[in-house]
Amino acid sequence: MTGRQLHLNAFLMNTGHHEASWRLPESDPYASVDVAHYRNLAQVAERGTFDSLFLADGPVLFNSVGQRPSGTLEPLTLLTALAGATEHIGLIATASTSYNLPYNLARTFASLDHISGGRAGWNIVTTAGAEAARNFGLDAEPSHATRYQRAAEFLDVAFKLWDSWEDDLIVGDKAAGVWGDTAKLHPAGHRGPYFQVEGALNVPRSPQGYPLLVQAGSSEDGKSFAARYAEAVFTAQQTLGDAQEFYADVKARTRRAGRDPEGIKILPGIVPVIGDTEAEARRREAELEDHIVYEHGLYQLAHILHVEPGALDLDAGLPADLPTEDEIEGAKSRYTLVVELARRESLTVRELIGRLGGGRGHRTFTGTPEQVADAIEEWFHAGAADGFNIMPPVLPSGLELFVDHVVPILRSRGLLRTEYTPGQTLRERYGLPRPDNQYAAGAPAYALAAL
Amino acid sequence: MTGRQLHLNAFLMNTGHHEASWRLPESDPYASVDVAHYRNLAQVAERGTFDSLFLADGPVLFNSVGQRPSGTLEPLTLLTALAGATEHIGLIATASTSYNLPYNLARTFASLDHISGGRAGWNIVTTAGAEAARNFGLDAEPSHATRYQRAAEFLDVAFKLWDSWEDDLIVGDKAAGVWGDTAKLHPAGHRGPYFQVEGALNVPRSPQGYPLLVQAGSSEDGKSFAARYAEAVFTAQQTLGDAQEFYADVKARTRRAGRDPEGIKILPGIVPVIGDTEAEARRREAELEDHIVYEHGLYQLAHILHVEPGALDLDAGLPADLPTEDEIEGAKSRYTLVVELARRESLTVRELIGRLGGGRGHRTFTGTPEQVADAIEEWFHAGAADGFNIMPPVLPSGLELFVDHVVPILRSRGLLRTEYTPGQTLRERYGLPRPDNQYAAGAPAYALAAL
Numbered sequence: 091m092t093g094r095q096l097h098l099n100a101f102l103m104n105t106g107h108h109e110a111s112w113r114l115p116e117s118d119p120y121a122s123v124d125v126a127h128y129r130n131l132a133q134v135a136e137r138g139t140f141d142s143l144f145l146a147d148g149p150v151l152f153n154s155v156g157q158r159p160s161g162t163l164e165p166l167t168l169l170t171a172l173a174g175a176t177e178h179i180g181l182i183a184t185a186s187t188s189y190n191l192p193y194n195l196a197r198t199f200a201s202l203d204h205i206s207g208g209r210a211g212w213n214i215v216t217t218a219g220a221e222a223a224r225n226f227g228l229d230a231e232p233s234h235a236t237r238y239q240r241a242a243e244f245l246d247v248a249f250k251l252w253d254s255w256e257d258d259l260i261v262g263d264k265a266a267g268v269w270g271d272t273a274k275l276h277p278a279g280h281r282g283p284y285f286q287v288e289g290a291l292n293v294p295r296s297p298q299g300y301p302l303l304v305q306a307g308s309s310e311d312g313k314s315f316a317a318r319y320a321e322a323v324f325t326a327q328q329t330l331g332d333a334q335e336f337y338a339d340v341k342a343r344t345r346r347a348g349r350d351p352e353g354i355k356i357l358p359g360i361v362p363v364i365g366d367t368e369a370e371a372r373r374r375e376a377e378l379e380d381h382i383v384y385e386h387g388l389y390q391l392a393h394i395l396h397v398e399p400g401a402l403d404l405d406a407g408l409p410a411d412l413p414t415e416d417e418i419e420g421a422k423s424r425y426t427l428v429v430e431l432a433r434r435e436s437l438t439v440r441e442l443i444g445r446l447g448g449g450r451g452h453r454t455f456t457g458t459p460e461q462v463a464d465a466i467e468e469w470f471h472a473g474a475a476d477g478f479n480i481m482p483p484v485l486p487s488g489l490e491l492f493v494d495h496v497v498p499i500l501r502s503r504g505l506l507r508t509e510y511t512p513g514q515t516l517r518e519r520y521g522l523p524r525p526d527n528q529y530a531a532g533a534p535a536y537a538l539a540a541l
Numbered sequence: 542m543t544g545r546q547l548h549l550n551a552f553l554m555n556t557g558h559h560e561a562s563w564r565l566p567e568s569d570p571y572a573s574v575d576v577a578h579y580r581n582l583a584q585v586a587e588r589g590t591f592d593s594l595f596l597a598d599g600p601v602l603f604n605s606v607g608q609r610p611s612g613t614l615e616p617l618t619l620l621t622a623l624a625g626a627t628e629h630i631g632l633i634a635t636a637s638t639s640y641n642l643p644y645n646l647a648r649t650f651a652s653l654d655h656i657s658g659g660r661a662g663w664n665i666v667t668t669a670g671a672e673a674a675r676n677f678g679l680d681a682e683p684s685h686a687t688r689y690q691r692a693a694e695f696l697d698v699a700f701k702l703w704d705s706w707e708d709d710l711i712v713g714d715k716a717a718g719v720w721g722d723t724a725k726l727h728p729a730g731h732r733g734p735y736f737q738v739e740g741a742l743n744v745p746r747s748p749q750g751y752p753l754l755v756q757a758g759s760s761e762d763g764k765s766f767a768a769r770y771a772e773a774v775f776t777a778q779q780t781l782g783d784a785q786e787f788y789a790d791v792k793a794r795t796r797r798a799g800r801d802p803e804g805i806k807i808l809p810g811i812v813p814v815i816g817d818t819e820a821e822a823r824r825r826e827a828e829l830e831d832h833i834v835y836e837h838g839l840y841q842l843a844h845i846l847h848v849e850p851g852a853l854d855l856d857a858g859l860p861a862d863l864p865t866e867d868e869i870e871g872a873k874s875r876y877t878l879v880v881e882l883a884r885r886e887s888l889t890v891r892e893l894i895g896r897l898g899g900g901r902g903h904r905t906f907t908g909t910p911e912q913v914a915d916a917i918e919e920w921f922h923a924g925a926a927d928g929f930n931i932m933p934p935v936l937p938s939g940l941e942l943f944v945d946h947v948v949p950i951l952r953s954r955g956l957l958r959t960e961y962t963p964g965q966t967l968r969e970r971y972g973l974p975r976p977d978n979q980y981a982a983g984a985p986a987y988a989l990a991a992l
Contacts, residue, residue, distance in 0.1 A: 170621040
């Protein structure tokens with residue numbers, strides 16, 4: 091039982107990842123603002139000894155409120171609430187580098203890391219789409235390249251702020267009236283093209299130093315960014331071959347960036363549709379597809395493809411004259427995945443919407459608990475994954491099924507911990523080292539040179 | 542027991558409001574980042590049936606880390622954690638309109654209001670000081686007037702976002718596949734000099750509609766802002782006369798602004814130093830003063846007064862040639878309060894530092910529980926206060942003393958609730974109405990005109 095083990099992340103999303111999940115009799119249409127619903131999900135995932143919870147995010151109202159649950163609790167706020175309802179599980183919040191200010195975001199993550207005892211993670215996104223831009227004083231979406239440049243500088247500032255307190259700054263010498271060692275405080279003194287931040291953070295360095303850094307973009311810019319910064323990568327991969335190629339590519343890029351490829355964990359997303367028998371699992375899948383409103387899906391698909399909805403015919407294949415990935419300023423890798431899926435399997439628009447409705451491009455594994463565990467083990471041992479981002483189609487039932495039926499199989503195969511090691515931080519749980527403080531004595535010279 | 546009752550707010554600050562509190566044997570120098578410390582304080586305040594908890598804030602590292610506890614958990618994050626550790630008490634976070642983006646801040650407050658079941662409050666500040674400005678890309682502090690103009694527009698945007706979902710938007714019609722009524726969604730469509738925000742908020746309208754709005758600036762701009770927006774006001778008043786004058790002034794301004802003066806609650810800050818006997822209370826006060834490092838206090842005082850530290854002599858009075866309030870772009874009303882206190886009581890700089898060390902300009906009530914209760918009752922009945930912002934000099938002990946010894950007296954006099962009314966929101970506890978949605982049918986015409 092001492093071999094390489096899976097890292098499992100529970101990707102939470104109101105009533106589930108299937109877009110029609112809210113229409114099932116069991117689902118609560120108000121779940122998206124119900125902290126008790128999320129508290130229960132967090133506790134189920136902790137029962138399954140998952141590494142972490144994860145929430146996606148954009149500072150914009152996605153989708154139409156007419157069609158499906160829209161609007162929910164802000165992830166950092168919700169995960170802070172869940173910190174108090176759990177003891178071990180990591181808490182990974184998505185936050186945008188394009189639409190946040192680094193001083194504020196660095197503070198919030200440092201605070202969550204303190205409050206949770208070292209369980210905070212940050213899924214770093216640059217946020218595609220003009221709709222978000224227009225909530226922040228911009229008329230149009232910044233270019234993909236601009237967003238990634240800003241993201242890199244945002245990280246640079248965040249590192250300076252998180253490191254601005256050395257770990258042992260606080261001395262608390264009551265007799266002398268000296269609370270902290272001022273020589274161990276390092277104001278950011280940052281002046282760059284996107285940000286100018288002068289002072290030190292007003293939060294002492296947190297248990298992990300800073301949150302676990304996660305990245306989820308699979309475009310060229312996204313993979314380069316991941317190779318440089320990320321400690322975990324969430325990705326959507328439809329086939330084992332694609333997943334192996336992505337895995338090898340990101341590990342190689344990480345090595346070329348001068349980092350240990352073991353220091354970055356690759357977690358493809360999977361949508362497990364589980365039944366006692368394969369037939370029952372198929373029936374569940376069909377039940378969900380029956381609840382899709384295809385006319386709604388058409389609008390969403392048109393948005394991903396950057397075409398007018400009128401250009402798509404539900405009962406025909408994708409049009410031949412789509413834009414190329416280079417012409418997309420938004421979510422590039424999602425665009426390419428969708429187009430390739432439709433063409434590879436010769437899907438009609440209706441069939442494509444059915445497939446995307448299950449996991450927005452993530453791979454669905456449908457079957458018995460054994461079959462789902464087999465699929466997980468296959469990808470894990472075939473160099474396609476260090477673990478998985480579990481995206482239950484329906485919540486809470488899909489997470490309960492996974493934890494109660496798939497997790498025991500994974501444990502019995504020695505692929506998953508049977509209990510948490512007490513007191514571990516999220517980064518320790520992912521098998522990663524605590525980051526050095528760039529200003530501390532003994533820190534690598536390249537970090538000091540950044541001053 | 543059905544007369545007018547006090548509103549009590551617990552102003553939490555690491556080891557206490559006395560600047561030397563951290564040096565007492567009982568104090569934990571690491572309390573500022575210890576969520577368990579704050580959880581205990583919240584539970585003590587809830588035992589005392591306080592209306593609310595409150596945390597001050599600025600996005601900057603105040604003071605020198607050499608002198609006293611500096612840096613703490615970000616207030617919205619900390620209060621979200623405390624929401625789960627409490628059931629009834631309100632949660633008031635300070636947040637700056639100068640250094641936040643309205644879409645993000647409106648989201649966070651709406652999320653906290655959902656998570657806490659309607660217990661969120663926002664202490665709206667414009668944040669004085671060049672140090673904060675330099676953490677956000679500015680070289681100098683924006684002028685007092687500019688900060689208040691931005692604050693007014695920030696509120697306008699926040700109201701549009703909080704109202705962008707009508708309360709009954711979610712219909713959850715599973716059979717028809719209709720989750721929400723799109724006619725009840727109102728994108729902000731805001732284009733102003735400071736902010737352009739196009740879309741709707743991505744959080745459904747929260748239990749209170751929006752957080753209780755609190756204000757704490759007592760300058761002319763601050764009082765005008767309070768009269769227009771605030772539902773509760775925190776203020777520093779040294780004498781009963783000053784407090785009565787301030788109370789009457791703010792209530793009159795509120796009436797002139799077209800609002801019910803009952804709709805704004807005035808809460809002066811008080812520092813209760815409590816002993817079984819008056820002598821013991823005096824001894825506690827002296828013990829704290831003995832721990833002040835006066836050389837550190839000199840720097841702080843010089844900062845408030847906008848003079849060089851060298852211009853102050855510990856054993857002399859304030860210099861005669863101080864700037865006027867008009868020349869101060871920072872915390873105007875705090876400046877005037879300090880100068881008037883020194884001149885009124887002919888204090889030396891050392892004595893002034895001693896007085897300010899206890900509550901940074903807030904009034905200290907030193908005595909037995911009876912004497913403290915008497916002072917509270919006197920101000921309450923003399924038209925000086927609707928309640929108090931309780932600022933214990935030492936935490937947790939000062940809050941425990943107040944809750945265990947002063948609260949029972951206030952209850953026995955019918956001045957304070959003996960238990961919470963279950964299910965009340967923070968705004969209901971303050972006796973204030975839930976705000977209408979400006980877009981809803983039946984909303985006042987002036988609100989619709991804001992479209």
